[in-house]
Amino acid sequence: xxxxxxxxxxxxxxxxxxxxxxxxxxxxxxxxxxxxxxxxxxxxxxxxxxxxxxxxxxxxxxxxxxxxxxxxxxxxxxxxxxxxxxxxxxxxxxxxxxxxxxxxxxxxxxxxxxxxxxxx
Amino acid sequence: xxxxxxxxxxxxxxxxxxxxxxxxxxxxxxxxxxxxxxxxxxxxxxxxxxxxxxxxxxxxxxxxxxxxxxxxxxxxxxxxxxxxxxxxxxxxxxxxxxxxxxxxxxxxxxxxxxxxxxxxxxxxxxxxxxxxxxxxxxxxxxxxxxxxxxxxxxxxxxxxxxxxxxxxxxxxxxxxxxxxxxxxxxxxxxxxxxxxxxxxxxxxxxxx
Numbered sequence: 001x002x003x004x005x006x007x008x009x010x011x012x013x014x015x016x017x018x019x020x021x022x023x024x025x026x027x028x029x030x031x032x033x034x035x036x037x038x039x040x041x042x043x044x045x046x047x048x049x050x051x052x053x054x055x056x057x058x059x060x061x062x063x064x065x066x067x068x069x070x071x072x073x074x075x076x077x078x079x080x081x082x083x084x085x086x087x088x089x090x091x092x093x094x095x096x097x098x099x100x101x102x103x104x105x106x107x108x109x110x111x112x113x114x115x116x117x118x119x120x
Numbered sequence: 121x122x123x124x125x126x127x128x129x130x131x132x133x134x135x136x137x138x139x140x141x142x143x144x145x146x147x148x149x150x151x152x153x154x155x156x157x158x159x160x161x162x163x164x165x166x167x168x169x170x171x172x173x174x175x176x177x178x179x180x181x182x183x184x185x186x187x188x189x190x191x192x193x194x195x196x197x198x199x200x201x202x203x204x205x206x207x208x209x210x211x212x213x214x215x216x217x218x219x220x221x222x223x224x225x226x227x228x229x230x231x232x233x234x235x236x237x238x239x240x241x242x243x244x245x246x247x248x249x250x251x252x253x254x255x256x257x258x259x260x261x262x263x264x265x266x267x268x269x270x271x272x273x274x275x276x277x278x279x280x281x282x283x284x285x286x287x288x289x290x291x292x293x294x295x296x297x298x299x300x301x302x303x304x305x306x307x308x309x310x311x312x313x314x315x316x317x318x319x320x321x322x323x324x325x326x327x328x
Contacts, residue, residue: 017307045314052266052314056282059263060256062240064168065182069160072189076156079190 008035012042016049141205148196160189163206166284167213168240173279174217175224176268178240188216203293210286210294214276221272266316274309281306 006014012035018024019032036043144162147155167188172181191212199208267275280286280294291302 013311014307017303017310045311048314048318049310050314052317053282053310055259055317056263056278056313059259059283061165061283062169062172064164064185065178065240068164068168068182068185069157072160072164072186073157075186075190076193 009039009042012036012039013045016046019046020050020053138204142201145199145201145205156193159192159205163209164189167209170210170213170276170279170284171217172240173264173267173283174221174272174275176264180220180224181240184217184220187220188213191216204290207290207293210280210284210290211296214280214294218272218276262317262320266313266320269316270309270312274305274312277302277306278309278313282310 012032015024015028015032019029024032036046144155144159148159164185168181168185171184171188172178175181175184192209195212199205203211267278270278277291277295280291281288286294288299288302291306292299295302297305
């Protein structure tokens with residue numbers, strides 16, 4: 001089943017962005033303005049649309065937090081430093097001592113156990 | 121009424137802007153250490169604005185904006201200069217932001233609550249008039265809350281076009297979508313936003 005053709009109201013609403021941005025050709029412009037002059041719901045819909053865009057355009061742009069550039073540059077330097085580090089150096093510098101000490105202690109204990117078992 | 125694209129691009133004449141961008145890209149490629157901080161400084165407000173408008177949370181937006189610049193830093197060797205540097209930066213910002221939105225949605229929080237006094241500073245000149253400041257903050261809050269009701273793709277288009285002032289040509293390059301798709305999606309987003317803002321205003325009037 002083919003979809004129903006758009007109603008004159010739907011056709012009008014579909015042109016709001018182009019109308020707001022003054023992109024309509026004269027015949028379309030004329031027919032849209034004629035419809036808006038006669039159709040209260042479409043006129044109200046357009047006023048809501050126009051008011052929303054006017055509000056958006058009035059909202060001031062935001063400012064990045066202070067020292068933002070400094071923090072970004074510091075992060076790029078930190079990344080470069082990390083890439084230059086070898087795997088062992090990365091393990092020691094980037095992990096907490098507990099993270100790398102525990103496996104070392106466990107391995108040492110295991111080796112000691114094996115030595116004790118083999119020697120007895 | 122034209123969006124603010126013209127306002128933003130009027131600060132520097134188009135040709136001068138492009139020439140300055142090309143010179144900056146050449147310095148970045150040559151390894152000039154002062155070029156990247158210059159790039160960040162030139163684009164940080166717009167990138168942070170996009171991040172905040174999309175996420176609605178200042179700390180999350182700052183973290184995302186930093187990640188966007190790290191992605192730009194990583195991607196600079198692959199920037200071929202086919203589009204303007206500012207357009208490419210917007211493309212990276214859009215993609216990183218949509219990825220962050222997906223991640224936050226998976227994590228189960230959208231982080232879009234923000235009390236009025238936590239709104240970031242805007243770029244308007246400081247005012248001593250409390251009424252004017254309150255009106256500005258109220259408008260910011262109203263817009264922020266209404267934007268949060270749109271889907272991420274729709275919100276992004278409204279932010280890029282109606283808040284950051286990108287042209288349709290730039291939107292096509294940033295989104296990599298055909299012009300017809302961009303225009304119809306943006307139109308639907310604006311209609312939804314208009315209805316949302318109207319109902320929020322009506323609710324406020326009733327409360328008063």
